[in-house]
Amino acid sequence: MRTIRCGPKNFTCGRTGECIPLTATCNRTVECLDGSDERNHYCRGLKFCTEQQFACGVYDECIEETKVKDGVKDCPEGEDEIGYVDNAPLSKNTHYQ
Ligand SMILES: [Ca+2]
Numbered sequence: 001m002r003t004i005r006c007g008p009k010n011f012t013c014g015r016t017g018e019c020i021p022l023t024a025t026c027n028r029t030v031e032c033l034d035g036s037d038e039r040n041h042y043c044r045g046l047k048f049c050t051e052q053q054f055a056c057g058v059y060d061e062c063i064e065e066t067k068v069k070d071g072v073k074d075c076p077e078g079e080d081e082i083g084y085v086d087n088a089p090l091s092k093n094t095h096y097q
């Protein structure tokens, strides 16, 4: 359990526990030593994407959840299709699996 000590206007870095301003989170610059201020699972749904949206890779883009794993790459890097299994396994040249 992490200790909340940074106050409401600050973000507490996950493991390292530094305090950084909330405005410094999800700004594509890593402030936390462990990078927790830029983690996708943290940034997702917080600033850039709603809970109904999927945050591509480094949250550059939000796409609707319905577009995730639909066989069409909507994210710039196709992150939304990670784990998508079509009917022709091994046919894709992907490095994600
Ligand atoms: Ca940051």
Ligand SMILES: [Ca+2]
Pocket (backbone or CB within 6 Å): 067, 068, 069, 070, 071, 072, 073, 074, 075, 080, 081
């Ligand atoms: Ca898609």
